Amino acid sequence: MTRLDRVVVIGTGLIGTSIALALRHEGVEVCLHDRDDASLRLAVALGAGIPLASSEHTGPADVAIIAVPPAVAPATLKSAQDEGVAEVYTDTASVKTHLVRRAAALGCDMTTFVPGHPMGGRERTGPAAAQADLFLGRPWALCPTPDSTPHSLAVVDELARRCGGRPIVMDAHDHDQAVALVSHLPHAISAAMSARLLGAGSHSLDLSGQGVRDVSRLAGGSPAMWTEILVQNAEPLASVFDAVIDDLHTLAQALRKVSAGDDPSADVVRDLLERGRAGRELIPGKHGGPATDYVVLPVVIPDEPGALARLFSAAQESNVNIEDVSLDHSPGLPVAVAHLSVHPDSLASLSEGLAKRGWMVHTPPSDR
Ligand SMILES: NC(=O)C1=CN([C@@H]2O[C@H](COP(=O)(O)OP(=O)(O)OC[C@H]3O[C@@H](n4cnc5c(N)ncnc54)[C@H](O)[C@@H]3O)[C@@H](O)[C@H]2O)C=CC1
Ligand SMILES: O=C(O)C(=O)Cc1ccc(O)cc1
Structure with a gap:
């Protein structure tokens, strides 16, 4: 079994602290660092580990996890490697191609680095929202670069498993195409729908039921962080948007025809709803099998x-x-x-x- 005795988590927000808590449950020694003292102190108080600065260890940890916002992840990786905090490095940023390109340009050691992306999260940020079981049964994308060594991959694979995740190895480009559809598009649609509520009067908002709450949940995420994510995955995301806009445009046209008395255009409406229901059924359940239809x-x-x-x-x-x-x-x-x-x-x-x-x-x- 690959050794995972001591890890360093840099960035003790939602994701870093959740990883640290999961590893603490597994008996792994965790050292924490954050540029924000309050986040670090809260993560320590939650039992996620000890501050890196107060650790008595002088040698490198088995692995360091860079769990900071996407825009600062490459530079944070570079300084961690320069300081030699670990033997192997991974990150959690939501977009991979941009990060790999920036890390290589900054001169990071790409042999010890295995980019990663745990597909568990929530719309809240910071250590107070962290949960040890956030990644249980969730996919965890691993996108080794052509230079990542097999040993580095084995260590990061073990890390994802010890957090309860299901490692899936894939190319960074394929990863970014996939998350444009299954993660970034849902977020943008949630924001676009919720933004419509700004002009609504209280007579409309008072009728809010579960549907609008469900669809608006993701819009509660950090606009600063999500701007970084969407901008870094611009091309794949813009293509998915075009397809959705086509569908909505067709829907609007059909509705106008129906309202002008063209009843058969209702078939166009039904077609989108049928395709939507069929698409939803393809989403695998939490544990990778077919979704249980409760x-x-x-x-x-x-x-x-x-x-x-x-x-x-x-x-x-x-x-x-x-x-x-x-x-x-x-x-x-x-x-x-x-x-x-x-x-x-x-x-x-x-x-x-x-x-x-x-x-x-x-x-x-x-x-x-
Ligand atoms: N929020 C989510 O649901 C998910 C987020 N991710 C990715 O994980 C990463 C972290 O996201 P969250 O934990 O949600 O954000 P967060 O805002 O909760 O935590 C980020 C932490 O990084 C710290 N930080 C910022 N710059 C730093 C630096 N230069 N050095 C050290 N610490 C620094 C901040 O002080 C903060 O505590 C992001 O790259 C995000 O794309 C991945 C999966 C899910
Ligand atoms: O809140 C949810 O349901 C999510 O899907 C969270 C999430 C946010 C960002 C990621 O990069 C991955 C997962």
Whole structure:
């Protein structure tokens, strides 16, 4: 097994601290560094490791992880290598071709460097949002350069696995094309949709339900960091945008025709919705297999302490495993709606079990 006894994390924000916490759980010794003292102190207080500056070790660590914003990642790598903090280096930046080009131009040692990208994250930044299980079951792209040694790749592969991730080795160019579609496009669409809300009056915003919350989640990310990401992946991203704009343009045209009385144009609308549903079904589940299509059972619950606990225990008495749960609650109302996600085979037992125990359930129709 590849040795991973001591690591250095540079950049103790969301990603760096999450990696550090995951490695601490594995018993790995972690030294931390951040240019911002407050971030470093919080990461230390969370148990992510000890400050690099106070470490008694003088020799290089097994691997250093550069988890800083994309624009400063190449220069941070260069100074870490100049100081000899580790034998092997990786990073977590969301775009790879730009980083590799800049790192080579700065004279970084490309033999000990294996660019990486863990595909786990959230829309919050900083160590306070860090989670040890952020990468559990998530893909972790490894994009070795032509110069990266097999030993360097083996060390970074081991690092990703010890954090619970699934390493996938790929070329930096292919990586950037892929993330343009599956990561950067969703973020930009979330921002574009949410930006529309700026002009909306409160009479519109008051009607906000789960749909607008779901689609706007990513727009909550850091505009500064995401500008760096989108700008670094400009070409692949612009091409994906063109395709989406084509779809939306066709949709707008069809809607105008329908509104002018051309009923058959509704087929164009349906076609996009059908393709959308089919595309969504292709997204692999968290653990790489086909996505499990859970069904959601809405249950009305009183807005009072202990209501959720009673609901869960009723589900347990019905012998049903709840896979996920979300709550919809309108301010001022004495009730909320708990959406319980369960395996389709369990829906009937859960629905009957809860109804029998006095809960108000709304069994969904089988298809819409
Ligand atoms: N946010 C996300 O969900 C994901 C982000 N990434 C990538 O991971 C990297 C880090 O992102 P986050 O942790 O979200 O950002 P963050 O803003 O939470 O953390 C970045 C940290 O880097 C520190 N930093 C900045 N310049 C530095 C320097 N020169 N030397 C030392 N520390 C420095 C900052 O003080 C901050 O604590 C980015 O490159 C991002 O593209 C990758 C996967 C997911
Ligand atoms: O919030 C989410 O769902 C994400 O997908 C997070 C994310 C953000 C940036 C990345 O480079 C990779 C993953």
